[in-house]
Amino acid sequence: MTTESKVIAVIPARWGSTRFPGKPLALIKGKPMIQWVFEQTSKAKSVSEVIIATDDFRILESANNFGGNAVMTSVNHGSGTDRIAEVIYNKKCEIVVNVQGDEPLIPPSNIDLIVQPLLDGISESTVTLRTLIKSYDDLLDRSITKVVVDKSDLALYFSKAIIPWDRDDTIQNSSVEPLKPFWYKHIGLYAYRKNFLMKFGKLSTSGLEQIEKLEQLRILENGYNIKVVETKLDSIGVDCEADLVMIEKYLVENALLP
Numbered sequence: 001m002t003t004e005s006k007v008i009a010v011i012p013a014r015w016g017s018t019r020f021p022g023k024p025l026a027l028i029k030g031k032p033m034i035q036w037v038f039e040q041t042s043k044a045k046s047v048s049e050v051i052i053a054t055d056d057f058r059i060l061e062s063a064n065n066f067g068g069n070a071v072m073t074s075v076n077h078g079s080g081t082d083r084i085a086e087v088i089y090n091k092k093c094e095i096v097v098n099v100q101g102d103e104p105l106i107p108p109s110n111i112d113l114i115v116q117p118l119l120d121g122i123s124e125s126t127v128t129l130r131t132l133i134k135s136y137d138d139l140l141d142r143s144i145t146k147v148v149v150d151k152s153d154l155a156l157y158f159s160k161a162i163i164p165w166d167r168d169d170t171i172q173n174s175s176v177e178p179l180k181p182f183w184y185k186h187i188g189l190y191a192y193r194k195n196f197l198m199k200f201g202k203l204s205t206s207g208l209e210q211i212e213k214l215e216q217l218r219i220l221e222n223g224y225n226i227k228v229v230e231t232k233l234d235s236i237g238v239d240c241e242a243d244l245v246m247i248e249k250y251l252v253e254n255a256l257l258p
Helices: 033-042 057-065 080-088 108-119 136-140 194-200 207-212 217-221 241-253
Strands: 007-013 049-054 070-072 095-098 126-132 146-149 155-159 184-193 227-230
Touching (some): 007 033, 007 108, 033 108, 057 070, 080 095, 080 194, 108 184, 108 227, 184 194, 184 227, 207 217
Parallel strands (some): 007 049, 007 095, 049 070
Antiparallel strands (some): 126 184, 146 155
C-alpha cells in the first residue's frame, strides 16, 4: 500500500463515561476491553496503523502493557471524532477509520468493507455501515440507530425512531422473518477521507444533530453525502456492565477463546 493510500484506524477511548466510568479497562476474560478492540482492528487487512486515542493515563498505561499504540489527547474534546482529528492532524494518511472503543468483537472484515469504496475512488468522503433489522423488538429499541438510504446507498436520514414509519402496521401483521428489507440498523463504524475529517470538525453543530443527538446528521445537514454499505455482520456494543456477561457468553458459545 502506498503512503498516499495509507489507512489509519483510531480508537477513541475516554475514561469518563457517564453510564460506565473506566469502561475501556473493563475486563473480558482477563483482558481489558480496549485490548480486544485494538486486536480486532489490527486484523483488518486494509489498515496499516491502529492508534488508541485516550484522555487518561490509566488507559495509556494499559495499552502500553499489552503492546498497543496509544497517545494522549486533550480532555476537552466534545466527541470521539474531535479526539481522532487531533491524533491524525500531523499524520500522513489518506483514509481514517473511526472505531468505537466499546465494541470488543468488531468484525475486521467490516472495517475493510467501509475502507474499500474510498480506496476505489468514490466521490463521497464518508462511508459507514448498515445491517438488516431482524426483529420487531430491535425495531422498537430506542438505543438502536436506524438509517434510511436512497437507491445509490447514500444516507437519507438517521434516527433512534422507526424510519421509515410503518403507517399501516404491515410489520405487525406479517409473519415474515427476517423483516422485509426496509428497516436497517446503523452500525457506528466510519471511514473518512482525512481532508474531510479535518473539515468536519470545523462545521458548526447542526439543529438535527442537537435534536437527535446523532453526530453524523451534521454531515447531512451541511450538504455532504454518506455512503452506507450493507453488511451481514453485526457487533455487540458494551453500554453497561451487564453487557460484559453477554460478550463472555458469546465468546464461549462460539468457541472464540484460546
